[in-house]
Amino acid sequence: MSGILVIAEQRRGELRPVSLELISAAQNLRTAGDTVTVAILAGSPGLFLDSLKLAGVDEIVAIEVAAAEFDPDTFESAVGALIRERKPGVVLVAHSVDSFGYAAALAAKLHLGFATDVFKAERLDGTLVATRGGYGQKVNVEVDFPGRDTVLLAIRANVYKPPDQRGDPRISEFAAPATMSRAGGRDFIELSSNDDVDMTAAEFILTIGRGIGEETNVAQFKELADAVGATLGCSRPIADAGWLPKSRQVGQSGKTASSCKLYIAMGVSGAIQHLAGMKHVSTIVAVNSDAGASIFNVAKYGVVGDIFEIAEELRRLF
Amino acid sequence: MKILIAVKQVAALDEDFEIREDGRDVEEEFLIRDLNEWDDYSLEEAVKIKEASSEPVEVVIVSVAPGEADESLRKCLAKGADRAIRIWDDGMEESDPIAIARVLAAAAKSEAPDMLFAGVQSSDHTFASTGIATAAFLGWPHAAVVSSLDYAPGAKSAVFRRELEGGLLQEVEIQCPAVLTIQLGINTPRYASLRSIKQAAAKPIEVKSLADLNLSAGDVGASGSHSRVRRMYIPDKGRAQLIEGDTAAKARRLAEIIREFKGDAA
Numbered sequence: 002m003s004g005i006l007v008i009a010e011q012r013r014g015e016l017r018p019v020s021l022e023l024i025s026a027a028q029n030l031r032t033a034g035d036t037v038t039v040a041i042l043a044g045s046p047g048l049f050l051d052s053l054k055l056a057g058v059d060e061i062v063a064i065e066v067a068a069a070e071f072d073p074d075t076f077e078s079a080v081g082a083l084i085r086e087r088k089p090g091v092v093l094v095a096h097s098v099d100s101f102g103y104a105a106a107l108a109a110k111l112h113l114g115f116a117t118d119v120f121k122a123e124r125l126d127g128t129l130v131a132t133r134g135g136y137g138q139k140v141n142v143e144v145d146f147p148g149r150d151t152v153l154l155a156i157r158a159n160v161y162k163p164p165d166q167r168g169d170p171r172i173s174e175f176a177a178p179a180t181m182s183r184a185g186g187r188d189f190i191e192l193s194s195n196d197d198v199d200m201t202a203a204e205f206i207l208t209i210g211r212g213i214g215e216e217t218n219v220a221q222f223k224e225l226a227d228a229v230g231a232t233l234g235c236s237r238p239i240a241d242a243g244w245l246p247k248s249r250q251v252g253q254s255g256k257t258a259s260s261c262k263l264y265i266a267m268g269v270s271g272a273i274q275h276l277a278g279m280k281h282v283s284t285i286v287a288v289n290s291d292a293g294a295s296i297f298n299v300a301k302y303g304v305v306g307d308i309f310e311i312a313e314e315l316r317r318l319f
Numbered sequence: 320m321k322i323l324i325a326v327k328q329v330a331a332l333d334e335d336f337e338i339r340e341d342g343r344d345v346e347e348e349f350l351i352r353d354l355n356e357w358d359d360y361s362l363e364e365a366v367k368i369k370e371a372s373s374e375p376v377e378v379v380i381v382s383v384a385p386g387e388a389d390e391s392l393r394k395c396l397a398k399g400a401d402r403a404i405r406i407w408d409d410g411m412e413e414s415d416p417i418a419i420a421r422v423l424a425a426a427a428k429s430e431a432p433d434m435l436f437a438g439v440q441s442s443d444h445t446f447a448s449t450g451i452a453t454a455a456f457l458g459w460p461h462a463a464v465v466s467s468l469d470y471a472p473g474a475k476s477a478v479f480r481r482e483l484e485g486g487l488l489q490e491v492e493i494q495c496p497a498v499l500t501i502q503l504g505i506n507t508p509r510y511a512s513l514r515s516i517k518q519a520a521a522k523p524i525e526v527k528s529l530a531d532l533n534l535s536a537g538d539v540g541a542s543g544s545h546s547r548v549r550r551m552y553i554p555d556k557g558r559a560q561l562i563e564g565d566t567a568a569k570a571r572r573l574a575e576i577i578r579e580f581k582g583d584a585a
Contacts, residue, residue, distance in 0.1 A: 012483070070489070073451075073461055096447075098483050101439065101463035101500070105448035106455035108545055109417050115545040117446050135551060136332045136345065136443050143550040183460035184493040192486040205580060229577050241504030247486070254482050254502075263580040265573070273445070286576060287559060293334050302576065303559030304569050314570030319577075 005030055006089035008080055009041045009053060010099055012070065013189060016041075016052050019095040019156075021163030026093055026156050028057045028164070030122055030129070038062055038087065040175070042079055044069035056166035062175045070189075071099040072182045077107050079177035084111060086175075089151060091129065093122075096155040108153045114146025117155040118273075138273055138295050159277060192247050200249060200256035203232035205263045208251055208279075210236040212268020212289060212308050216244045222267065225312050228319040231265065234258070236275045252278040267308045271296030320376045320472035322365040323432035325423050325450060326358040326395055328388040329443040343548050354391035357438025359398075361501035363508040365436055366399035368470060376472045377401050379430060383411060383422045389524055396519035397511035403524045404430075410529065410536045415544035416448040422539060423449070424456030425532035433472055435498045439464050447500075454498035461498040462491055466505050470495070 005027040009020035020039075027037045036059040041049045046063035053061050062083065068075045080103075084092060094100040096118045108115035114129075121132035128145055131154055135142040146152045200206065207226040213219065219239075226233040233249060240250040251258050253274040258264060264282040269275060271287070271294055279285065280299040287300035288308050297303045304311060329352070336349035362380065369376035380395045381404045382388050392403040406422055414422075427435055435457075437450030447463070454461030462481055466488065470477035477495055480488045482502050493499075511519070529539065537543060562572045 012487075017484075098464050098481065101447045102451065102461070102481075105416065105420070105446075105450075105452040106461065108448075109420060109452040109455040113545065115415075115417060115448070117448055130549065131546075134445070136330065139332050139336075139553075140338070140345065140551050141554045142444075142548055143552075144546040145549050146546055149545065184462050184491055184497070187490040187492065189483075190480065190488040190490065192488065205577075230581065231577075237503060242507075250486075253484055255486055257485065263577070265577075284576070284580065286573065288573075291334075297559040300559040302572075303561045304573065305561065306566060306569060310566045311570055311573070314566050315573050318570060318574040 003034060004036045004038060004087065004089045005091045005093065006084065006087060007037065007039045008092065008094045009039055009049065010095050010097060011041065011043050011049055014048065016049050017095065017097070018163065019097060019158040020053070021055065022158060022161040023093045023095060023156055024055055024058060025161040025164055026122055029161070030091055030124060031057075032124065035090070036060065038089070039170070040064055040080070040083055042066050042076060042177070050172060054168055054170055055164045056168040057164055058168050058170040060171045060173060062173050064175045064177050066177050067180070068182055068186065070186050071102065072186055073103045073106070073184055074182045075177070075180050076103045077110070078180040081107055081111055082178050083175055084113075084151060092151060092153045094153065094155050096157050100155050104153060104155050111151070112149070114149030114152030116144050118157050119154045120157045120160045122154055122156065134273065139293070159281070198232060198248060200232065200234055200251060201259045203234075203258065204260055205231045206234045206251070206258055206261050207231035207265045207267065208234040208236060208269055209239060209267050210269030211238045213239070216242065218309070219244050221309070221312060225316050228316055236269045236272070251275065258282055266296050266300070267312065269296050270294045271299065320372065320374050321430065321432040322368065322376060322378050322472065323427055323430050323435045324358070324361050324365050324378065324380045324400070325435065325437040325453065326362065326380050326382050326391065327355045327438070327441050328352050328382065328384055328391040329355045329441050331443065338551055338553065342550050342552070344551055352387065352391070354394050355438055355441045357440060357442070357501060357503060358395075359508040360503055360505050361436035361438055362395050362398055362400060363506045364468060364501055367506060368472060369399070372472050374472055379404065379432065381406070381423060381426045381430070383407065383414070383419045392524055393519045394511065396522045397516045398509060403522070404527060405524050406527045406532065408529045408539070411539045413541045413544065414539050415546050416446045417452045417545045418539045418543035420449050420452030421456055421543060422532065422534060423453045425534055426527070427453065427457055429532065433496050434470065434477070435459070435496065437498065437500050439500045439502050450498055450500040457498065459496055459498050460494045462493055463500045464502050465499045466502045468499065468505065
């Protein structure tokens with residue numbers, strides 16, 4: 002059991018960026034004699050081969066599947082067959098919505114060592130060790146996989162930097178077993194926006210979270226955002242409650258604050274899914290009454306205090 | 320007709336907490352327990368389906384946990400679950416999500432529901448694995464991160480939307496029975512009324528052991544798990560430079576940061 006198998010991810014004809022990050026994670030784990038193989042499953046896998054020709058990749062395996070987009074049965078069957086044939090020591094997938102749909106099932110069926118949301122994978126004295134968060138990311142948890150010949154790790158996105166050098170891997174094909182899908186994917190739907198704001202273009206965002214408590218308090222922060230010249234954003238609970246439109250939600254399932262330079266988070270605890278949409282911003286200011294809130298771990302400046310009192314004082318200054 | 324819902328009592332940490340002496344978990348006295356937030360939504364989804372159905376539907380919750388979880392199970396009973404099953408055996412300590420899933424699947428086999436819901440993940444350890452691993456042991460169709468659902472109990476298929484990254488959804492049709500993991504925001508969970516809380520206190524919680532489900536000790540705990548915790552530790556954190564002073568001073572510094580940014584941007 003040796004070698005590292007990376008399962009690349011694509012959606013609607015585009016390679017998902019995390020696929021390249023997985024290649025870097027594989028480099029990190031590689032020991033002498035390990036080969037790094039990247040598998041791409043798609044209706045037309047040939048479309049993605051060029052983007053995967055990166056330094057450190059020894060082989061790209063193109064797997065043509067009937068389902069053009071992700072489907073749990075197809076992935077379990079094809080990736081499972083590839084693992085049985087190649088017997089890799091480590092299999093890396095993204096910790097993503099697609100892998101949520103099949104990775105645990107694959108690990109259960111093939112008796113693989115298994116850990117998800119891994120942000121560090123390393124070998125310590127020859128033992129594969131994965132680190133993930135626990136108790137709402139307040140602790141780090143190191144796990145290992147005694148007695149497992151193959152270990153499947155779902156790696157958190159935006160942790161490893163994609164490789165910047167091109168490479169010249171061998172290309173091969175793998176015939177996926179025929180599979181009857183029991184969960185047929187239909188159309189994709191872009192979240193309809195009943196608001197004209199584009200969070201991805203905003204340079205200055207003021208975000209509110211669960212800490213605002215009541216819907217009636219939204220107005221105070223909307224007014225503050227307008228006064229200071231910020232775009233008002235929110236975390237998931239605010240959008241789920243319908244207090245602000247989904248188009249203003251920053252985070253994994255919402256928008257990424259891609260152009261943002263100043264991000265003020267008020268009453269946002271800092272769940273990992275929210276951080277995914279904003280932790281890259283150069284100046285993050287967190288205001289929260291809970292000094293232990295994980296938002297302070299990514300913020301440049303922190304204010305521990307009552308968000309309403311601070312918002313009120315701040316409003317007077319503009 | 321029956322819908323089975325896997326639920327978990329999660330643990331959050333007290334503001335100050337200590338790591339256990341063996342370095343592999345947090346001292347139990349610092350854990351604050353509550354029903355997993357995701358499970359509130361999957362229970363509500365099942366109760367809504369029951370209320371909309373012309374056929375009788377039984378909503379059953381199942382949890383793999385020691386007796387301390389009864390508090391959360393009663394909360395589910397108060398919010399509309401008809402029955403609660405709790406499975407525990409001391410050998411289940413240290414079970415990872417796959418070992419838990421093996422137990423849930425055995426419970427599902429004996430209950431034979433028409434549909435099984437689980438939360439996308441639990442707020443404490445965010446594995447996002449238990450529901451889908453349960454489907455694997457059952458051999459059932461499965462889907463993760465369901466954010467809207469159209470399902471009539473007993474129907475041969477259901478149509479749902481799964482929530483992808485970046486504000487994208489996908490519509491999917493799935494064969495039933497299936498395992499669906501339910502996302503936050505799919506509905507608005509109800510509050511339990513005082514009356515229903517009182518009624519729930521009188522409902523029994525069925526307690527089952529490994530043997531009741533034809534499982535053996537090797538199926539659970541460390542031997543039935545696909546990972547093992549080596550070490551738990553408090554990470555270096557708090558990069559934020561704290562702005563001190565009274566409220567007015569804090570606001571003045573915030574205003575300065577905003578004006579500096581605007582100066583740069585201008």
